[in-house]
Amino acid sequence: MSKVAVSLGLLIASLVLLIIYGADASVASSSPNHRGFLPLDESVRGAGFGGGAVVMSIIAFVIGRKEPSYIITILLFVNGGLIIAGMLALIGQGALASENAEGAMRTIGTTMGLGGILVGLGAWKAASDRRVVGKEQAQR
DSSP, X not given: OOHHHHHHHHHHHHHHHHHHHHHXXXXXXHSTTXXXXXXXXXXXXXXXXXXXXXXXXXXXXXXXXXXXXXXXXXXXXXXXXXXXXXXXXXXXXXXXXXXXXXXXXXXXXXXXXXHHHHHHHHHXXXXXXXXXXXXHHHHO
C-alpha cells in the first residue's frame, strides 16, 4: 500500500469523524435538552471525534508529505476549514454569550487554532508538491 493511499485513508476517516461530530453538535444545539444523537457529553465528543480527526490529519500529512498528491492537500484544507467553520457557527449561535464565556472562548480559540494548523499543513503540502513537480519537470 502506498503512502498516498494510507494518507488518503486517514484523511477521509478524519473527514467522516468531523462530519459526524458536526452533525451531533448541530442536533445538540437545536434540541431542548442539548443532547445530540451520540450518547457522549460535549468534552468526550470533542476529544474523541474532533481531537481524533486532527491527530489523524496530522499523521496523514507526515506520512504523505514527500509524495506529491493534490488530493491530500485538498483534504487537509477541507478538514481544517470544516473545523474553523464549525467554530464560527458556534460563535454565530451565541456560544460566547453563555455564563461560561471565558471557557467557551478558550475552547473555541484553541479549536480554531487546530483548524488553522491543518490549513497551514495543506498550504505547506501544496508548496512542497509544487517544488517536487517543478524539479521533476526540470530533470526531463
